[in-house]
Amino acid sequence: MAALLARQGVASLVIEADEGYCSGSRAICVSRRSQEILAWAGAAAAVVAKGLPWSGGRSFWRDTEVLHFEMPSEPTQRFAPMLNIQQFYVEEFVHRALQGAPGLADVSWSSRVDTVEQDEDGARVQVSTPVGMQTVRCDYVVACDGGRSTVREQLGLQLEGIQYEGRYVIVDIVQATKRPVERLAWFDPPSNPGSTLLMHRQPDDVWRIDYQIRDDEDPAEAVKPENVLPRVQSHLAMIGELEPWQPLWISIYNAKCLTLADYLHGRVFFAGDAAHLVPIFGVRGLNSGLDDAANLAWKLAAVLRGDARDALLDSYSVERVHAARENIAYGAKSTQFMAPPNFAFQLLREATLRLAVVDTRVRSLINPRQSAPIAYQNSPLNVAQADAWSSELAAPGQPAPEALLVAAHGPFHLSQAFGRDFVCLVFNDGALPGALAALTAGGVGVLDIPPEADSLGQARQRYGLPTGVTQALVLVRPDGYVMGRWHGHDPRPLLEALAQQGITP
Numbered sequence: 001m002a003a004l005l006a007r008q009g010v011a012s013l014v015i016e017a018d019e020g021y022c023s024g025s026r027a028i029c030v031s032r033r034s035q036e037i038l039a040w041a042g043a044a045a046a047v048v049a050k051g052l053p054w055s056g057g058r059s060f061w062r063d064t065e066v067l068h069f070e071m072p073s074e075p076t077q078r079f080a081p082m083l084n085i086q087q088f089y090v091e092e093f094v095h096r097a098l099q100g101a102p103g104l105a106d107v108s109w110s111s112r113v114d115t116v117e118q119d120e121d122g123a124r125v126q127v128s129t130p131v132g133m134q135t136v137r138c139d140y141v142v143a144c145d146g147g148r149s150t151v152r153e154q155l156g157l158q159l160e161g162i163q164y165e166g167r168y169v170i171v172d173i174v175q176a177t178k179r180p181v182e183r184l185a186w187f188d189p190p191s192n193p194g195s196t197l198l199m200h201r202q203p204d205d206v207w208r209i210d211y212q213i214r215d216d217e218d219p220a221e222a223v224k225p226e227n228v229l230p231r232v233q234s235h236l237a238m239i240g241e242l243e244p245w246q247p248l249w250i251s252i253y254n255a256k257c258l259t260l261a262d263y264l265h266g267r268v269f270f271a272g273d274a275a276h277l278v279p280i281f282g283v284r285g286l287n288s289g290l291d292d293a294a295n296l297a298w299k300l301a302a303v304l305r306g307d308a309r310d311a312l313l314d315s316y317s318v319e320r321v322h323a324a325r326e327n328i329a330y331g332a333k334s335t336q337f338m339a340p341p342n343f344a345f346q347l348l349r350e351a352t353l354r355l356a357v358v359d360t361r362v363r364s365l366i367n368p369r370q371s372a373p374i375a376y377q378n379s380p381l382n383v384a385q386a387d388a389w390s391s392e393l394a395a396p397g398q399p400a401p402e403a404l405l406v407a408a409h410g411p412f413h414l415s416q417a418f419g420r421d422f423v424c425l426v427f428n429d430g431a432l433p434g435a436l437a438a439l440t441a442g443g444v445g446v447l448d449i450p451p452e453a454d455s456l457g458q459a460r461q462r463y464g465l466p467t468g469v470t471q472a473l474v475l476v477r478p479d480g481y482v483m484g485r486w487h488g489h490d491p492r493p494l495l496e497a498l499a500q501q502g503i504t505p
């Protein structure tokens with residue numbers, strides 16, 4: 001959040017209770033969309049250099065492979081569909097990138113927010129620091145203080161939703177392996193009958209192993225090394241991973257599907273786990289938190305600069321609460337499969353897995369459906385379609401599709417142009433129309449896409465340009481979402497749409 005605000009030229013102070021980056025095993029899978037956001041924060045190169053990219057996975061029932069899935073992926077892509085990397089590296093690399101914006105984002109370590117009071121003009125935050133209590137006065141507070149948010153408690157707010165009973169032990173171990181990087185899942189494996197087990201490779205020769213414990217097992221007993229290590233050893237032996245290994249970290253987890261009803265309360269925003277808790281299956285935790293930050297940063301910056309009305313901030317809550325509810329729905333489905341909450345779900349899962357051995361059509365039901373950016377179909381910012389551009393691809397409210405262009409200075413991915421300003425994609429059949437100077441004058445970036453720059457045809461195909469239409473404008477928001485699209489090259493409806501929202505970029 002601080003890094004994206006700094007990119008917008010907005011100063012912030014990060015108040016962090018811990019003395020350093022997070023420890024232990026937390027998020028490990030970073031989606032393609034998150035890698036784009038991390039690029040805007042200046043950290044993608046380091047994250048990609050350290051991380052392990054992957055694009056698919058396998059599921060096994062007992063000892064039979066019942067699913068081999070591949071996520072959309074092709075050689076011209078900028079980022080892999082998914083990248084495994086420990087969360088503390090992501091935090092470190094973003095923090096390092098922040099050093100390039102001195103004065104715009106300071107981090108106050110070992111400092112805990114105790115109280116938050118707000119008035120019409122801002123908020124007063126009391127912070128316990130190593131040198132005593134301090135008061136910080138600010139325009140806005142963004143509560144990114146995690147699942148046990150102090151700020152949420154201060155404001156007397158409650159998360160809504162459900163918490164599942166099924167528990168998973170999470171174990172990180174160090175072991176050298178040559179196995180490809182894939183998401184691996186076993187249901188009822190011979191190594192641990194009755195359990196479900198997931199494995200992911202991480203950098204530094206670390207395996208992340210998650211396995212379900214029985215409902216009647218005591219969680220405190222379940223995490224004791226004498227109970228964990230034999231189960232891990234049994235599984236490693238089963239899959240032929242015979243190198244010596246040692247445990248790094250053991251914890252226990254149960255899935256939660258919880259969200260606040262609103263992420264904006266006066267001068268206080270909620271983002272990340274402070275706003276919503278989603279199951280780890282499908283990896284929507286860290287990834288959706290990054291999307292919260294990308295959504296909020298440009299809106300807050302525009303309001304603080306006086307380039308937009310306060311009402312723009314309401315759309316943060318509308319869009320991101322919607323996204324959290326979608327993420328929760330997907331996450332709940334995955335949880336019901338990974339840790340069936342009752343006998344009926346258990347029976348359905350067993351039937352699906354048995355059938356999947358013999359019937360390939362059933363296999364898609366096992367597909368874990370990893371995190372993907374959520375469309376904001378009903379966002380108040382979407383511009384209604386005035387013409388017959390009916391393609392669902394890149395419709396208003398959709399994440400703007402990626403495409404590789406061939407620019408004069410070399411290959412260029414569209415997502416490199418997003419992340420700070422409004423950008424208008426100008427599809428044309430030749431020379432850039434002069435009328436578009438009005439867009440630049442109106443503060444909207446112009447990205448010219450003549451046919452020769454789109455020689456792979458990706459942009460025209462992925463933006464669903466109707467057959468026969470050669471001239472079109474697509475307005476992309478600073479967070480890489482489509483706001484509106486028009487046939488022809490008349491910039492006026494586009495500028496009017498922004499003005500109607502009270503936005504003067």
Ligand SMILES: Cc1cc2nc3c(=O)[nH]c(=O)nc-3n(C[C@H](O)[C@H](O)[C@H](O)COP(=O)(O)OP(=O)(O)OC[C@H]3O[C@@H](n4cnc5c(N)ncnc54)[C@H](O)[C@@H]3O)c2cc1C
Nearest residue numbers: 017026027028029112113145146150272273283285286287
């Ligand atoms: C075992 C496990 C596995 C996971 N795997 C994945 C995965 O593969 N992919 C994925 O996307 N997500 C995953 N997640 C979820 C992911 O870790 C969280 O969603 C993510 O860390 C949320 O980020 P956040 O910044 O909102 O909160 P946090 O990472 O919890 O950060 C909150 C910060 O606020 C600080 N803080 C708390 N209270 C105060 C206070 N009063 N004052 C000042 N500072 C305070 C804390 O010290 C902490 O640094 C996993 C989580 C767990 C537990």
